[in-house]
Amino acid sequence: MGLADNSDFKRTLDAFGMRPADPVRYLSFVGDYLIEEPKSVLAYGLDLFRPVDDNPQAYYSTQYLFVKGALFLNSLYNKLTHNDPHQFRIVFQTALYIFFMDSP
Secondary structure, three states, rough: OOOOOOHHHHHHHHHOOOOOOOOOOOOOOOOOOEOOOOOOHHHHHHHOOOOOOOOOOOOOHHHHHHHHHHHHHHHHHHHHHHOOOOOOOOOHHHHHHHHHHHHO
């Protein structure tokens, strides 16, 4: 699955305090991102049902639903595997896109 990035994705990640782990932006694949202020698994679970507050970009998108779900799955994975809570793997968001977009 390919998704174009016309800077909407960056604005979406900014709303959740994330940035790429690798600063290369164009013609590359970025699989890992850094979360500036990671939350607990419970907090991410509750955030699934809350609106996004303090959005520095004043930008809102339906992508937020996927990012929130991916943050929850990522934090659960980091907790279970004792990984750095600042690390966000894009694979969780990809899995959600495939699950919801590929279902009949």
